[in-house]
Amino acid sequence: MRAFRYARASDPADAATLVAGEPDAVYLGGGTNLVDLMKLGVLRPGLVVDVSRLPYDRIEHLPDGGVLIGGAARGGRVGRDDVLRRRYPALIRALLSGASAQIRGQATLAGNLLQRTRCPYFQNTTVPCNKRDPGSGCSAIPGAHRDLGVIGTSDHCVATHPSDLAVALAAYDAVVEVRRRDGTEVLVPIGDLYRLPGDTPWIETVLEPGDLITGVQLPPPPDGAVATYRKVRDRWSFAFATVSVAAVLTADEVRLALGGVAPKPWRLTATERLLAGTDPTDDEVRAATRAAFADARPLPDNAFKIELAVDLVAAVFRDLRPVGAGR
Amino acid sequence: MTDQLRGEVVLRVNGVDRVVNLDNRTTLLDALREHLRLTGTKKGCDHGQCGACTVLVDGERANSCLLLAVAVEGRAVTTVEGLADGDELHPLQRAFIAHDGFQCGYCTPGQICSAVGMLAEVAGGLPSWVSADLVAAPELDDDEIRERMSGNLCRCGAYAGIVAAIREVADG
Numbered sequence: 001m002r003a004f005r006y007a008r009a010s011d012p013a014d015a016a017t018l019v020a021g022e023p024d025a026v027y028l029g030g031g032t033n034l035v036d037l038m039k040l041g042v043l044r045p046g047l048v049v050d051v052s053r054l055p056y057d058r059i060e061h062l063p064d065g066g067v068l069i070g071g072a073a074r075g076g077r078v079g080r081d082d083v084l085r086r087r088y089p090a091l092i093r094a095l096l097s098g099a100s101a102q103i104r105g106q107a108t109l110a111g112n113l114l115q116r117t118r119c120p121y122f123q124n125t126t127v128p129c130n131k132r133d134p135g136s137g138c139s140a141i142p143g144a145h146r147d148l149g150v151i152g153t154s155d156h157c158v159a160t161h162p163s164d165l166a167v168a169l170a171a172y173d174a175v176v177e178v179r180r181r182d183g184t185e186v187l188v189p190i191g192d193l194y195r196l197p198g199d200t201p202w203i204e205t206v207l208e209p210g211d212l213i214t215g216v217q218l219p220p221p222p223d224g225a226v227a228t229y230r231k232v233r234d235r236w237s238f239a240f241a242t243v244s245v246a247a248v249l250t251a252d253e254v255r256l257a258l259g260g261v262a263p264k265p266w267r268l269t270a271t272e273r274l275l276a277g278t279d280p281t282d283d284e285v286r287a288a289t290r291a292a293f294a295d296a297r298p299l300p301d302n303a304f305k306i307e308l309a310v311d312l313v314a315a316v317f318r319d320l321r322p323v324g325a326g327r
Numbered sequence: 328m329t330d331q332l333r334g335e336v337v338l339r340v341n342g343v344d345r346v347v348n349l350d351n352r353t354t355l356l357d358a359l360r361e362h363l364r365l366t367g368t369k370k371g372c373d374h375g376q377c378g379a380c381t382v383l384v385d386g387e388r389a390n391s392c393l394l395l396a397v398a399v400e401g402r403a404v405t406t407v408e409g410l411a412d413g414d415e416l417h418p419l420q421r422a423f424i425a426h427d428g429f430q431c432g433y434c435t436p437g438q439i440c441s442a443v444g445m446l447a448e449v450a451g452g453l454p455s456w457v458s459a460d461l462v463a464a465p466e467l468d469d470d471e472i473r474e475r476m477s478g479n480l481c482r483c484g485a486y487a488g489i490v491a492a493i494r495e496v497a498d499g
Binding site: 001003004005006008028031032035036038039048050052074076079080082085086089092093096097099100101102103105106236237238 | 330331332334350351352354373374375378381384387388389390393394395397398441444445448451452453454455456458461462473474475476477478
């Protein structure tokens, strides 16, 4: 590991000051991904600015029924929150499906959103990877890509975003609060936070250097919404999603977000449009889900993910729509 | 703003403040083992995947291999050495012995610290992935114990004894 300087930010302005003029500075939250990537030599910061003790660990219940979760809130606190457990079940299920209890206990919300892909080539410094080493090439496309992306990917990168929580946040239309280096606050809908790889896969988000995620706003769930999170993985616990889905359904609204298939939480907007306000049969759900993959770019060993996603969406419709409601 | 690559860190371990001079790169795990000579906490994978290094930080379970020691300054760290009350073993330590919850013993300190944190999570109402009801107080059956302990691997395969030991303590 490269030697680095360490500084603990005393307040938000201090964090911004500390990273100013430091191109190889990183923010440290729970460290569960960052420290590992530093050990692996994937990340080599010269300065680590610890923002985990800034006053962003609160969970606020807003008068409109929404919730603000602080960027420094760790998983245990989020999972214990009564209101989140009652009103945002897909969010809590997604959280609890991720990683292990030890990692959830330390990882912060902001760090969860900004964690890096688990593409094995990104984590292995002895092989080419455009995300880690721009222009070096993608080892995954001709290599072991079975766990990687099928849509939103490019000829330069097929990595997936590994977060479960972010998938549920996408289905709840969450908005990310960002504190800019100059102290101003900007709001970024979670769907706009991540950038697709295109020919610059090393640029993963719209954040600028020094930007700090201070929290995530959850709007109130739609009236009468039912919601869940389903996850398919290679072992029963402590594994990343092969494919996962967060679903928020009402009588006239359908929101579906997939994990494990794309470089970001992937909203199935075409499917949502086709199914909104309908009472679809299983076949109609499946056809509408396939429609959202019209632009997919599956590779030989991961094309199965599309049919798996179709199965999963069909399954959440079975779970959430009471028996007899369909035709 | 520090230009230093190392410095003095006050670690609060098992209720005692210890001052150590550490390279910023030192993990909590290495600080415990190599600097404080608390070798109960074990290094397995060193990447947060096996759970052998599990300790409690401010009461929450943590992989000490993934924490920078300097970042833990001032937070309360509990290791396996801090669980017993003098010669009186912690109930989970006694239960692991009674139920053969280990063979080689290497994963055991992490298993026991993890179980202590897990029982506190259950008491605090934290559901798990296998909880059918996210709102009701969790009921700790074997499936719940297995899911909640999935961050601790045992290569000897002593899982049956581990689950039995934890269940005995959970059931009081």
